[in-house]
Amino acid sequence: MFSGIQGLLNRSKKLKGSVVLMHKNVLDINAIKSAKSATGILRGAAGVVSDLVGNSVDTLTCCVGRSVALWLISATAADGNGHGKVGKKTYLEGIITSIPTLGAGQCAFDIHFEWDSDMGIPGAFLIQNHMQLEFFLVSLTLEDIPNHGTMHFSCNSWLYNYKNYEKDRIFFANETYIPSETPGPLVSYREAELQTLRGNGTGKRKECDRIYDYDVYNDLGKPDSSENLARPVLGGSVTYAYPRRGRTGRKPTKKDPNSEKPSDNFYVPRDENFGHLKSSDFLTYGVKAVSRNFLPLLRSSFDLNFTPNEFDSFEDVRNLCEGGVKLHTDLLCKISPLPVLKEIFRTDGESVLKFSVPHVIRVSKSAWMTDEEFAREMIAGVNPCLITCLKEFPPQSNLDPSIYGDQSSKITKQHLEINLEGFTVDKAIEGKRLFILDHHDVFMPFLTRLNELKTTKAYATRTILFLKDDGTLKPLVIELSLPNSVEQRRGSISKVILPANLGVESTIWLLAKAHVIVNDSCYHQLISHWLNTHAVIEPFVISTNRNLSVLHPIYKLLFPHYRDTMNINALARESLINAEGVIEQSFLGGKYAMEISSAAYKNWVFPDQALPTDLIKRGMAIKDSSSPNGLRLVIKDYPYAVDGLEIWNAIETWVREYVLLYYVTDDAVKKDIELEAWWKEVVEKGHGDLKDKAWWPKLHTREELIRSCSTIIWIASAFHAAVNFGQYPYGGFILNRPTLSRRLIPEKGTPEYEEMAKNPQKAYLRTITPKYQALVDLSVIEILSRHASDEVYLGQRDNPNWTSDSRAIEAFKKFGKRLEEIETKISERNHDPNLKNRTGPAELPYTLLLPTSETGLTFRGIPNSISI
Template sequence: MVDYEVTVHTGSLAYAGTENSIFITLLGQDGESKSTRLLNFKGLFAFVKESVSTFTVSCPVSIGELILIKLEKTYLFLEDDWFPAKVEVKSPEGHTYNFPIYRWITDSKVHCFREGTALRDFEDHSCAIQFRKQELEQQDKEYRWHVYARGIPDCMEAMCYSDLPPDVRFSFTKDIEFVYTLGTGLIHLKLDGLANSREKWPDIAAISVAMQGRSTHISDYVQQHWRDDDFFGYQYLNGVNPMLIKRCSALPDNFPVTDEMVFPGDQFSLADEMKKGNIFLCDYKPLDGVKANIIDEKQQYLMAPLVLLHKTPEDKLKPIAIQLKQTPAEDNPIFLPTDPEYDWLTAKIFVRSADFNEHQANSHLLRTHLLAEVFAVSLLRNLPMVHPLYKLLIPHTHDTLEINYMARHHLISDNGVFTKFAATGGEGLVTLLQRSLSSVTYTSLCIPEDIAERGLKDVPNFYYRDDGLKLWDIIYRFVQGVLGFYYKNDDEVQKDSELQKWISDIFEHGFLSKASSGIPQRFTKVEELVKFVTMVIFTCSAQHSAVNTGQYDYGGWMPNAPTTLYCPPPTKKGTTSQATMMDTLPDKGTTANGMSTLWLLSKPSSDDVPLGQYPGDHFSEKMPCELIKAFQGELQVLSARIKIRNLSLEVPYTYMDPEKIENSVTI
């Protein structure tokens, strides 16, 4: 007889432990063990939360190199779930095999788990192909594509919460924190009489009531400086939506701005400043014609502005012209900083409301949440746990499917907060998402190319760009190292059928088979694979952080980011006042609900996982593990440099600090 030493690690999640009986079968190249009940001196406590328990499994002879294990949980006293983290097996020859699991076992069926060495389908053991196929067949049943609305990325099919597989649900801790944050926010608003109030705000100062107890350093700064032109321009670089601004080399035909309008006194000329690269444009054309919401039987208003900005000799970015509708007309004036105070301020408010809606639908929901879900569902459907790309990407899918499920059922559903309180809620949102997807290109998802395409390589004080490019390079080198370890040449990429199915599914269900997007339909080279996987990780971590974490910072003070507007824009200069501006801004209830939602969506949970931290030991080989450590080291260095830089900034930029970035789209 020979003995195998089996060590079982139970996870640290709430309720991860079990008191049921656990049976194990070892399968090697030369045979398999009998199904053996795992018993030791710990008895019923062998598989409690965070336990590490060792057992002996005996075989008549050695069964050779271990390939997989079979685990079965059988009913003893009370049926419960179990979350094993990993199993380590030491063979009689002295070799230790690692079996990563990190999955809930909720039934009494036999579950197979592969040894941790990563293998593509074309190099797998012949005796394991059947199990590989069975795993993918099961995943295909659990993770099904669903068309939420025509013309936008497909999502995972889940009509109710129980349709979500246990492995992709929030932890108990996060569930409690999420409900608590939401609940306390709503109670606070109701106690203050704001949640359901249809009253208008009497003046700007009164709006601060809705922020009591929920302010941040930046939200306080926004409250003090939201009227300032230089802060208005600054937000296009380092606010929550740095994705719209472009360098302008020629004015659009529908934006007839003249030198006399923007540079009175002939200090500058548009032609000269455009040649110098000092003129920038923000065009909200996708909002043009989007059907604005009706809230409490009142028509809401949403414009599609054109905004011209000028980089001053002091390196400040200031708005110099705003046209609130796309088509020039007498009743669509071009507003200027020299106009009466409330004309100019109201024009900026309409722009900030447009930016809020464009940001939420395009930059945030579509380009991070929905695409991250596509990447995740395709991964879970097409790649088995033993595949190297699964091991690399599975940490970057954590909690994404449930947070998107909650968004569809509680934010953008018929009774959702966004539907009830935002200008693009309801029908308008789908229209905007459809238009936005048509403009999503592969290059726009890759920050080095996106920055170059928008002509923003040398814009001063652009911290999103500075930190983002450094992060992209760090992620790229990490991905290049890991995938280069497994894919030695282009031929290996081309013959990996599971990998090709992954990208094919993404192209079909994420980008609706539109070749114009530039998204690859298949991989032919290692470098193509490395770039695409870098984009996936960057999108699910850094990019999401850039457009999500600062939502309350910049939107908590409502006048800086109104979710909707209650009056049409002025059609003639000199007709606005403080009173008309207050009538235009959202009422107390809309303000309070919008701010409360932004607070919830900006608050990380206590079990968040920062970028580069991998709680699960999915990789067994030495090289990937060393690359992970090097990756973490580079992120720490960048984080330290960002912190040092921020010490000298009046408004620190923290959204691309690796310590603040979550590994996946979790909120």
């Protein structure tokens, strides 16, 4: 009898656990805005955040009590319907203060589950929040599970009151299963959670929703405000092809039923919008504050003539960071209640706005003017991914001649051979010594409309360069082309400008270089940066969450590389790429900026985004099995390519080791139903305007899966870092990377020509970005070039328990060690005097692909994701 009673007692066991939560308002922008000291002086953001964290923890511990209920679900024992058995409801208990791993603003609670022996091993849990306020659920850890040990559940999700959900929220243990290997009792839960994340495709999304769905870019314009602010819908048509963005379901505008009405609060799935938690929110709120508050105030200052809109000299431009910009006191008083702006711009005194010193002029103030630096930045600047090896002469256009006429280059061999150091053009091409930065086809179709704008006068440019014996590039010629509009003739009218060091010809050469850089700045921002990273990755984010369970190995592989991307993209649609947004105000494309981006997307090819493929396609590398990376670079000292190939190979090696853990054969890839659905949606919905392209991988083999995942990770991490975090270091000095051109090259006999001859600086400044637009540009790119204090870098995870698979963890550690070795090698290369392109005349080492970084404007660091 005693043994029977003892047996009954042993059947029930208390499983001890700890739940980590975080309160909503750890970093609330409204709290920051209103927080002032007793003397009325705004405190630093860090101090405000510290106070808020303490208050939020106190509030949370008072409120939780029995307001949060959990149920464990078995992964090994099923009920009569085949679903995992659900344990008894339990509640959070007392607060734990002894967990050393708690992050800022986090607090932990004890919890005990009643768990009978016949319930098996837990694999998931349900949770209900009975409070009115949402909170952030960080994790659940269970201890001493019989026949298992410790179990981790990484949650990282917002929980609203349970009445907001049709089904109770569910979280799975950090196990990894392809669909066919999922424990039977968890299969239905796995499928149901994915269905919840897909939603039904109808209705306006609410803040608490976690639904991922697709839509076109139909929210950039404001047709109800003005006809001039209407913008075409991007995506869903042959004319305006584009990747898809996250669906919000807002109402259409009154004047255009195909356009969605913009609003101040853009929906993104709740867990994509960390909101008031992360220090990176401080940066994104900074962008909002600049767009909504600072820029309108600044505009009014210029409208009231408080500040002249023209720079008077190059020294005047340098004063943006060395002495500051004098603004009217009334403007500074209006800015002063906005600590985000004061933190970013570091206002000194009552009438000065002062920026950071851009890296490109920290050592030399004039190196930016040299031909050597102009050329070096094509391979080690902020847009080092466009230069190509010249394969034919003269350069040809791919524009349709039936529409645009003959767009062939007017550059002759004689133009080149003047400075070709004894080579003929044919010999230089044969020896792979000629290169071209070709912006002609991108801008020519838009030039007529662009040059009709009041503030724009631009060319479509081609620049040809020569590879010297010392490994550096020398510009040989710049071609500036305009559409031929005389008597409705087609084709182009071109100026061919040669290098010059003296007299008015040297000023013309400097202006020609400025027009090239204006083309390049626009191409970089709209295509290399926005389109080829932010926009093209969002469909992968959406499809991954809709089709790959959190239990799926590929979900676990890719998830860190999606962090904050939908959030920052929504912010961009709200403030940066929208009608009259920052890009339209301060870059060449103006109101046609996103149309230029759309036109470029038609030529986007997913497999070509892999760095080795890209380099080969541009003629910058040749396959060579004897080389360490399997490629031989045509320019040996090509900093972006040299560093990038090492990062690429580390990524691909890690992905290969990881994928092969779960897919032993190609057949296993083919039979993975979630993987099939994921890729089908990426191609047919996310990138639906290109769905019929033959270049899409089929994803039927392990190699296709490895290459595709490596490419996604490369785009979201290293490639984005290479084209983003150099924006302010190079472009913060507007003379080095102007974003607008307002005058064409003056013709002899005109007053502008005489001015150019007498005052070259004034001619240059009247051609490029004026003061107001420069301040708009600098205000934003300084924020976008910064790292947040909670950034997670390539080779790192924000949770060491992201998987229970020790094999995967070991492979990931090897990845991290490879990146550490690469970082050392990059630093060594930057100190090698024989590698002249590593630093150049500006004495600015190429550090953008160093994997790690500190907080702030560091000009280095590869975050895991497109998070800013």
